[in-house]
Amino acid sequence: MMKVNILETDTGRIREDELRDWSQAALNQLDKAYGYKSFRPGQLEAVNTILNDRDLVAVMPTGSGKSVCYQLPAMREGHLALVVSPLRALMRDQVQALQARGVAAALIDSGVTPKQRQSIYAMAHGGGLRILYVAPERLFADDFLFFSQSTRIDLIAVDEAHCVL
Structure with a gap:
């Protein structure tokens, strides 16, 4: 203990x-x-x-390895982590690095089409996604609200302090 x-x-x-x-x-x-x-x-x-x-x-502090703190627990089978980050480039880099390690990860920001979002939601809902990065403005979109209310989210991480409401 x-x-x-x-x-x-x-x-x-x-x-x-x-x-x-x-x-x-x-x-x-x-x-x-x-x-x-x-x-x-x-x-x-x-x-x-x-x-x-x-x-x-x-x-x-920046560079201290915050992402490992939520990514590691999210790698467990059957778990989904939602990561809120306003930094598009950081989200893309994180998702690419996770995918290169064999971790099912995706992101939703303004550059993701409605069809792509639905595919990501379906993958998460079906248990095929471990980590989903979202931009803060997506949290209040109707499609995301429906997704978040109908899918089990085991961990929510806010990766930038200025995203905390």
Whole structure:
């Protein structure tokens, strides 16, 4: 078991709790998926928290490896992660890198046609997608609202602090 401090948002109280320690499985997956032998500071704690189905706010500087914190848990069979990012080039780079590693990933931004969106939604709904990147403005589109209400989304990650409402 791993001891962590948890902030109770309703009371503002910090309490200690124990989480299942997924360290070895996470390290194995990190090596398999990325070829890295160790985590950067804060990554393992974030991954463990997510794998224990706990909410997490991780504020990390640019270049610290935030994406590993949500990508690694999203690689589990039968899970779908939704990543909100306003940076089109970053989304495209992330999706290409994930696909090159054999991870089913897609993105929806203003450059994706309605037909392409429907195909992506169908793939996610059918369990064939692990990670879906979306631009913030897509969150309120009718087709996305229908998709998000009819599909199980296991993890939501906001990859840029200025996307938090």
